[in-house]
Amino acid sequence: MNFTRWSARLPGTQRRAAARDDHSSVPSARAEYAGPGTGPCPPDGDTHGALTRDRGPALEDLSAQDILGQLPALVALVYGPDHRIAYVNDAYAAAFGPRPAGAPAAEAMPELAELSLLPLLDQVLRSGTPRTVKSRKVRGGNSYTVTCTPVHRDSDAETDGEGAGSNKQTKNKDKSKGGTEGGVLVYAADVTDHAEAAERLRASERRHRETAVTLQRSLLPQELEQPDDLRIAATYQPGGTDAAVGGDWYDVITLGAGRTALVIGDVMGRGVRAAAVMGQLRTAVRAYARLDLPPHEVLQLLDGLAAEIDASQIATCAYAVHDPNEGRLVYASAGHLPILVSHEDGTVHRAEDPTGPPLGTGGWIHTSGTIALPPGSTAVLYTDGLVERRSEDIDEGVAALERALSGAKGSPQVVCDRLIRSLGVTAEHDDDVAVLVVQHPARSGADAELFHNASLELLGGVEAAPRARAFATGVLTSWRFPVELCDLGVLAAGELVANSLKHGTPPMRLGLRRTDRRLIIEVTDGDDHLPRRRRADPADEAGRGISIVATIATSWGSRRTPGGGKAVWCEFALPR
Numbered sequence: 001m002n003f004t005r006w007s008a009r010l011p012g013t014q015r016r017a018a019a020r021d022d023h024s025s026v027p028s029a030r031a032e033y034a035g036p037g038t039g040p041c042p043p044d045g046d047t048h049g050a051l052t053r054d055r056g057p058a059l060e061d062l063s064a065q066d067i068l069g070q071l072p073a074l075v076a077l078v079y080g081p082d083h084r085i086a087y088v089n090d091a092y093a094a095a096f097g098p099r100p101a102g103a104p105a106a107e108a109m110p111e112l113a114e115l116s117l118l119p120l121l122d123q124v125l126r127s128g129t130p131r132t133v134k135s136r137k138v139r140g141g142n143s144y145t146v147t148c149t150p151v152h153r154d155s156d157a158e159t160d161g162e163g164a165g166s167n168k169q170t171k172n173k174d175k176s177k178g179g180t181e182g183g184v185l186v187y188a189a190d191v192t193d194h195a196e197a198a199e200r201l202r203a204s205e206r207r208h209r210e211t212a213v214t215l216q217r218s219l220l221p222q223e224l225e226q227p228d229d230l231r232i233a234a235t236y237q238p239g240g241t242d243a244a245v246g247g248d249w250y251d252v253i254t255l256g257a258g259r260t261a262l263v264i265g266d267v268m269g270r271g272v273r274a275a276a277v278m279g280q281l282r283t284a285v286r287a288y289a290r291l292d293l294p295p296h297e298v299l300q301l302l303d304g305l306a307a308e309i310d311a312s313q314i315a316t317c318a319y320a321v322h323d324p325n326e327g328r329l330v331y332a333s334a335g336h337l338p339i340l341v342s343h344e345d346g347t348v349h350r351a352e353d354p355t356g357p358p359l360g361t362g363g364w365i366h367t368s369g370t371i372a373l374p375p376g377s378t379a380v381l382y383t384d385g386l387v388e389r390r391s392e393d394i395d396e397g398v399a400a401l402e403r404a405l406s407g408a409k410g411s412p413q414v415v416c417d418r419l420i421r422s423l424g425v426t427a428e429h430d431d432d433v434a435v436l437v438v439q440h441p442a443r444s445g446a447d448a449e450l451f452h453n454a455s456l457e458l459l460g461g462v463e464a465a466p467r468a469r470a471f472a473t474g475v476l477t478s479w480r481f482p483v484e485l486c487d488l489g490v491l492a493a494g495e496l497v498a499n500s501l502k503h504g505t506p507p508m509r510l511g512l513r514r515t516d517r518r519l520i521i522e523v524t525d526g527d528d529h530l531p532r533r534r535r536a537d538p539a540d541e542a543g544r545g546i547s548i549v550a551t552i553a554t555s556w557g558s559r560r561t562p563g564g565g566k567a568v569w570c571e572f573a574l575p576r
Contacts, residue, residue, distance in 0.1 A: 079183035143195035219279035228515035233412030247274035292559035295332035306360035385431035458508035
């Protein structure tokens, strides 16, 4: 095939006419090409030869086939609807072997199929628009960026100087053929080194992300604590592959005496550093929670610690405590999103009390608020990745979560999954998400018989002690506990009451509570000095009460009560 019959229409370039014999402007151009200091120009008739000897052939003296043949890139020309081979340059032949002229590309050029270029050739030939595909890999391992450019027959070259009428006839012939002589110039640049470098970078990013995700998950609870009175489930989902891992976390902490702390937080950062800061904050929360402090005091301590860990990292946190005897959540928030509570009738309430600034900012006195959590209700604690979208206000996301929560029924894990789906969170989500779902089940029938409460106001002086022991004996017997457990429970109740009568102040109260897993004994009084276990000397007549309770009970503890005073409690695990 005559290669000079084809010319490519490249965007932004002007078509050149075929080679002409008009040399009127060549001498001046060649003289300019020769440049100063090259000596006098040879006679006009020998200008071309002199330039050829001194500088090599001029650009206009080279054919398109000569130019393409010397390119390091792979070049092929195909024509017609079957994309028959018209030409391949030396670089193409060296990469894939020689290709027979006139053979269909689908049969003779399997590399085009490997690069998925055959449909692209059809599209370019049909639309007349160039197309480029980047970094396609062939079976041999090399990667190419390929540009397919439409080409057409140059009627001027074919007529070789015929008159204008002949040109028109030739063009009309081409049109009558319906464009069957159209072709596509395939230009493939080897980008193997670039593709391998990009793949190494992606692999490094994947390893970094996997490390951060592994660290993040290892710092989260491996198994949630399940309190006697609540049913809890949680979900953590890292952002998509294009999003770095954040610092979202959650936790469930049993405080004793049936009380449970619920925590959720978000470190405003990305990557391993955010996950590490999150782990330190979570550890600190668990340590502060063991002090059984009110929620706002826990956040106050955490605020100072966050600034010490990393002043450049800002974190939000919500900390709530559930007491089964009160049927509510007492919470404090440091810049976190509001807790939502759905009731049995489907109504959803939002914790409206004002929140403080994020952790680490300092200079703020946090306060605690309350929200009801009656039997049959569900509370949801979550991070901003669940409700925040770039295209809408975050309040709209919280409202969407309220609507989803009002219709979400089932176990806590089912509710978690439904909320994730309803809010459109997928594996490619642009932010990580943490959700903590807490249900306070409404019990009835045989299940309700496993949960009982009894209390006695301790009035009078020392005579309250025998009344308390008699009360405990009657209640524990009615709950059908084994004799050994009844005796231990009565002994513990007597020691706690005696300790309160000696060191506390009115009002005093004895509380007994049983669940399906434990017996809880608690004594409250008006004095806020917390008892400590100590070693009594052999000659001491007192100081052994708390030691006796700590020895016979599964666990014991004390805390200050919100209205002033304290509560001292102990627990006995029920036999299975």
